[in-house]
Amino acid sequence: MSLIKFLSSKTFFKQLGLAVVAIIVLSFILLKWLNISTNHADFQTVPNLTGKSISVAQIELEQNNLELKIQDSANFNPKYARFSVIEQDPKAGTKVKKDRKIYITLNPSGYRKMSVPDLKEQTFRQAKPTLEAIGFTIGKVTYVDNIGKDMVLKMTFEGKEIKPGAMLPKTSKIDLVLGNGNRPD
Numbered sequence: 017m018s019l020i021k022f023l024s025s026k027t028f029f030k031q032l033g034l035a036v037v038a039i040i041v042l043s044f045i046l047l048k049w050l051n052i053s054t055n056h057a058d059f060q061t062v063p064n065l066t067g068k069s070i071s072v073a074q075i076e077l078e079q080n081n082l083e084l085k086i087q088d089s090a091n092f093n094p095k096y097a098r099f100s101v102i103e104q105d106p107k108a109g110t111k112v113k114k115d116r117k118i119y120i121t122l123n124p125s126g127y128r129k130m131s132v133p134d135l136k137e138q139t140f141r142q143a144k145p146t147l148e149a150i151g152f153t154i155g156k157v158t159y160v161d162n163i164g165k166d167m168v169l170k171m172t173f174e175g176k177e178i179k180p181g182a183m184l185p186k187t188s189k190i191d192l193v194l195g196n197g198n199r200p201d
Contacts, residue, residue, distance in 0.1 A: 055113060064108035065101040065120060073101050077118055087119040092186075096123040127151075127186035132171065134180035140166040140194055147190060155189035162195030169193045 022028055050056070060080045065073040070086070077084045087105070096102050103121035106112060130150050135143040144154055162169055170193040171178050178184070 058114065059111040060114055060116070062104070062106050062108055062110045062112055062118060065104045065118070066108070067096055068101050069097070070099060070101070070122070073120060081114040082112070083115060083117045085117045085119050087121050092124050092127045098123060098125045129183040130186050132178055132180055132182045132184055132190070135168045135171060135192075136180070137164070138168050140168065140192065143168050143192065151186035152184070153187060153189050155191040157192050157194060159194050159196035161198045161200040163197065163199055164195040165197030167195045169195055 060082055062082065063076045063080060065076065068076070070084075074084050093102055100123050101120045102123045105119045106116075112118075130152070132152075133146055133150065135146060138146075140157070147154060160169065172191040172193070173182075173184055173188060178190070184190070
């Protein structure tokens with residue numbers, strides 16, 4: 017019975033009222049402190065960096081109180097200048113806080129180098145899709161006397177013979193020397 021008497025007493029209601037007031041005051045102070053310490057509603061707009069050089073991107077980000085971080089370089093894209101920004105995160109126009117890191121992806125200096133496959137004694141029909149799948153293009157096709165019709169005898173790049181495993185830039189034109197099906201004299 018003493019518990020029921022206590023819960024209905026003036027002292028209990030006084031203490032309960034003081035606890036509610038303390039919680040409200042502490043919540044108000046905490047929310048005000050969070051607004052001040054987190055710069056609530058103080059945003060910077062991320063500029064569009066796509067196609068710009070690293071130095072221009074750095075200057076633009078510094079003017080907007082943002083930090084530049086180079087994430088990586090991707091596959092070469094001929095639509096953009098070398099070492100220019102091809103991607104950014106967060107995207108342009110996004111609202112972010114001051115000193116936020118903006119991650120950029122750069123266009124490399126050129127196509128990456130690919131290994132030339134061993135196509136000797138394969139038919140042109142097999143060699144063409146193999147080279148194209150890697151990223152090379154077929155250049156000039158010449159025929160010489162050899163009993164193997166349309167068989168790859170030699171591969172050249174810029175007039176020089178290349179061996180399997182040689183590293184060439186992607187999209188390089190590889191010239192092929194094929195057999196014409198005639199016996200050599």
